[in-house]
Amino acid sequence: MKIRYGVIGVGGHGRNRHLIPLTKLNDKVEIIAIADVNKERCEEVSSQFKIKCYLDYMEMIEKESLDAVSIVTPTGLHSKIAIDILNRGINVLVDKPLGANLDEVKEVVNTARKKGLKLMVGYWSRFSPALQYGEEIVDKGLLGEPYVAYGYLVRRRGIPGIPTFIDKTLSGGKGALLDIGCYLIDNLLTLLKFKKPKSVVGKVYTKFGNKKEEVKFNWGSWNPENFSLDDYAVGLVKLEGDVSLIIEVGWAANVSHMEEKSYIRILGDRGGIEATGHEAITDISFHSRTENFLTDTKPALRKVDIYFEMVKAFVDSILQDREPPVTGQESVILHSIIDGIYRSSIEDKDVKISL
Template sequence: MTKRLRYGIIGAGSNAEKKHVQGYKNLPEVEFAAVCDSNAERAAEMAKRHCIPGIYTNYKEMIEREKLDLVSVVTPNFLHAEIVEYALLHGVHVHCEKPLCTTVEEAERILSAKERSGKRVMIGLNNRFTNEAVYLKQWIDAGHLGTIYSAKAGWVRRSGIPGRGTWFTNRKLSGGGVMIDLGTHYLDLCLYMMGMPEPSYMAGAAYRNFVDSTSRNRNGYKGDEQGVFDVEDTAEGYLRLANGASVMFEFSWASNIEQDQHYIELRGTKGGASLKNGELRIFGEHEGVCVDLQPKLYADVKRQDEFRHFIDCLLDEGRELMAPPEDGLILAKLAEAFYASAETKQPVVLRT
């Protein structure tokens, strides 16, 4: 019988419970050992709901005492790097929610710790694991789009500020605003479909127009009207890639638009694709006629599962991760370049 992997979760908020606890709970190779949160009551409540024996408020203490094999890191962004690095250097695999970190320097430290420890890190880029994304990636890798030379990515909301005064709107805690929160998802998904090409330069613009709004919060996110809001609520820009391709992007927590949408659009020499609000369409030509395809992908048949995938990769060291930490370094470079460009109002060449 395969040894069960002792699992701990760091962070006991709603995303930790709805995504990570539920994702690992029914995997036979995983043994829930402990939960850690700075709020002892919240940690205890999660532990009770899911029969988790260990309860901690200090993640270092949990890692040192519990002899864990892997942890999920589901904390505010500014804590990711220190926790991931500590876990790796203490012999623990890590599944870290996006973003992996908030700076390029942090990403480089994590990659160094990964190499020194021999342990694995996966980023929780859940949009790579949807049925539509898995199918589209296979379609692209089979060569059906040809060379992708142009793309668009966006996630725009009419009312979707995640609560003024929460850690999302405090740059010291989040690393940035909507570019970090929503942009990480769909700019990443777009580049992932393109093969994560090396970025060349970035031109970005950041806006903060809804700081004083009391009606543009996302449903269920109240926050504190007197709290810190020093991040952008809208991010737009243009990314040039070293292979000559280009990406235009737009992200917003709040905008005066008709409706919310999240999407990527890809244009290739042989075909194109649109993944908009979860609906995948593929465009091309057959027998001299333009054709549209709409794959039927049923939600009850998972083509890939984020949690099953990570466990399989831990049990088989030769298996390639779908969301490796090296991609987190690229995303950190893009975020740094975006904010530098937005501040200077000039394009920024990305360092390699």
């Protein structure tokens, strides 16, 4: 049996990172249709992939009896569309982040659970062999007790100045912390086995997006007078097990590196991990000791088509009736931290988190 598949939202990411990888799964998947409110784009992609185009995703759902759908619309629409789809009995792969806030995320997770359907979140970064090496180190207990984790994901000038990311409704009303901070925190929590947060203190800043003279250095174009999203954020999170998690995330900052750069470090009392890359980490090393020597270990990593691995994992979870590897419940933990940082910033105090 082939999975009857639809994709909602066929902009850059929907086309390149969902549709194209899905075409390589043609022994398991039949791509039936796409839905996008942009008529020109919908028709162009529909003729490229020779599949039906709908301007209204609900019409696609009513007419096509699909088994699974990818949702790759702007973030502010993710949870509503996911709930609509799940309520029609269809499995969903929702691109990151699962929702604009914790309440939305919980509602999606509860709907999937009630309906007994597969829900996966599109953190393609999870399929990076570098991260998977780190997970193996953690699973084998080679870190000992982890106690401090640090993550940095910053662009010098990379405010994504298109409505998907900066229009308040489409973006979910949040900036860098939600848009790219979710990758950083997901990578870190994966290595920390999704330990639950207890409290958060943080601050978000708007330092570049609201300045006219800055627009030309970034991506796209926008009216800086209407820009009020965060373009930098910091947070300190206390996790269960006496673990401290520190993060810094920025769409823009006065740093030396031109490219988006990520750095992750997990310190344990037996070993430590350092990793670099972008939204996904691509390079990782493990630091420990033998009886007489301090040691540094770097794996020889294979190259993988990370987006293919993501859609394949989702499709296999349906075909084999098992839990997808990137769960909605993990996003509940992740979004409790993101919401906590926004709340701490507004209230100017540390906030307790109870899950």
